[in-house]
């Protein structure tokens with residue numbers, strides 16, 4: 083009997099016998115390269131909160147299961163960033179480090195993403211930078227990180243550990259961190275705000291779980307959808323909280339909710355983000371395009387006879403929901419495996 087998914091994989095029974103024997107001997111088993119690649123792609127395909135799954139078959143997999151030492155893990159994360167965005171074209175990529183094995187837990191990356199900005203807590207209680215990472219920044223400083231120049235966009239170091247005890251801290255070299263300055267196509271005052279954002283979103287705190295094996299360090303990247311930066315990272319009150327700033331510069335009636343000043347500011351912030359990435363030639367998608375692509379993916383999956391899990395509250399974009407086609411339907415959010423999962427013992 084062949085794998086319905088993957089005829090090239092050959093009959094499954096002999097492989098299952100091999101796996102059971104290895105588990106009997108060692109308490110775990112080792113994926114073949116083909117199993118690892120397909121498992122990672124299937125994990126992406128099974129991610130019910132992801133709107134970007136149309137290209138799930140093209141995920142690039144960097145097999146680094148022989149790497150466990152924190153210094154080497156950090157070096158490979160830097161290489162991942164270079165490899166994922168060789169110019170300004172971004173390529174969906176995952177790097178898989180050593181899994182947990184009995185008696186030898188795999189390495190763990192403490193950062194939520196490979197690239198995140200520091201949040202410096204000032205004496206007056208205000209935060210310079212990203213408030214979401216104020217606690218993480220404070221912890222890193224206690225672990226000896228000297229801190230950056232103190233701008234609102236200081237890139238945090240990687241924190242990686244393989245054994246119990248404090249993590250290794252490793253700065254990211256500037257050439258591995260592609261960034262885009264934010265300007266607006268019509269408002270020249272926009273770039274005076276000095277805003278910027280990094281090009282490559284790379285999640286580093288989720289476990290890649292395939293056939294019962296947990297790869298707790300398996301950073302994966304895609305490209306950004308503009309709303310993530312324009313409607314959440316730069317707009318949320320507990321993030322960079324820029325809606326009042328943008329609205330005032332636009333001359334809007336900030337004191338009166340019914341003027342919809344927040345909504346006007348949100349749209350212009352998102353226009354600026356899409357415009358800036360386009361001008362910089364860096365891969366980014368908008369929420370209308372991505373919504374359309376997702377429904378194509380959903381239809382293809384149904385035609386392939388597969389259940390495509392989806393979580394409405396994550397799939398529908400944070401602005402203009404009902405102006406996108408993903409809003410006007412229901413989904414089933416079933417948990418499938420392989421998967422990218424949040425494990426409780428991750429250091430959030």
Ligand code: HEM
Nearest residue numbers: 126129131132133134174175302303304305306307367422
């Ligand atoms: C290629 C372009 C991609 C786009 C535009 C995209 C877009 C998104 C967006 C907008 C979210 C919601 C994030 C949020 O609201 O915070 C998301 C979630 C997610 N994406 Fe994708 N994605 C892409 C590629 C990928 C890849 C390559 C993977 C893994 C191999 C992936 C796995 C996931 C997972 C696991 C989540 C849920 C995260 C969680 O539960 O916290 N995505 N994606």
Ligand SMILES: N=C(Nc1cccc(CNC[C@@H]2CCCN2)c1)c1cccs1
Nearest residue numbers: 134283284285302303304305306307310
């Ligand atoms: N475009 C992306 N965005 C993304 C995907 C998964 C998870 C996240 C981060 N989600 C957490 C944030 C923080 C609060 C709400 N959302 C972003 C990708 C990241 C990695 C591959 S694609």
